[in-house]
Amino acid sequence: MKYSAILLLLSAAACGSPPSSARAHPLFAGAWTGTQTTTLLCGSSSTSSAAPWAATFSELPEGVRFTSTPDVAGVQASCTFDFSVAGDVASLEGAPFVCAAGANLVTYTAISLTSDGAHLAGVVTATVTTADVQTCTLSQAIEAAR
Numbered sequence: 001m002k003y004s005a006i007l008l009l010l011s012a013a014a015c016g017s018p019p020s021s022a023r024a025h026p027l028f029a030g031a032w033t034g035t036q037t038t039t040l041l042c043g044s045s046s047t048s049s050a051a052p053w054a055a056t057f058s059e060l061p062e063g064v065r066f067t068s069t070p071d072v073a074g075v076q077a078s079c080t081f082d083f084s085v086a087g088d089v090a091s092l093e094g095a096p097f098v099c100a101a102g103a104n105l106v107t108y109t110a111i112s113l114t115s116d117g118a119h120l121a122g123v124v125t126a127t128v129t130t131a132d133v134q135t136c137t138l139s140q141a142i143e144a145a146r
Helices: 001-011
Strands: 031-042 045-060 063-068 079-086 089-092 097-101 106-113 117-129 133-146
Touching: 045 133, 063 117, 079 106
Parallel strands: none
Antiparallel strands: 031 045, 031 133, 045 063, 063 079, 079 089, 089 106, 097 106, 106 117, 117 133
């Protein structure tokens, strides 16, 4: 099912530029594992799924970065999330970001992460344009720990 391939991309992607504001914070840097719950609404069809999620964030001078190279429907994509950090909140820099995997495009409009240093929670909003030019709405919740 084409939506399965799209869901694989969602744990990865948004090609970005370096963060321009805020200060890096060790609450986010390092490895995280957990679960992502994704809801994809395409026309009148809605699908939800839960899947494992893992990320390693590296510190930048003014934020954190997560880079992933997912295999989506046999196509390698290299996508990078850059975040500015203010206190315990990391926000996607320069949204909207677009990441391509084959003919699918994901446009991330917002990603917000919160962390206490041991637990991480996130909310993702995006639109997905499929190979057959159908536009879908995506929402995702992330819960992770070190």
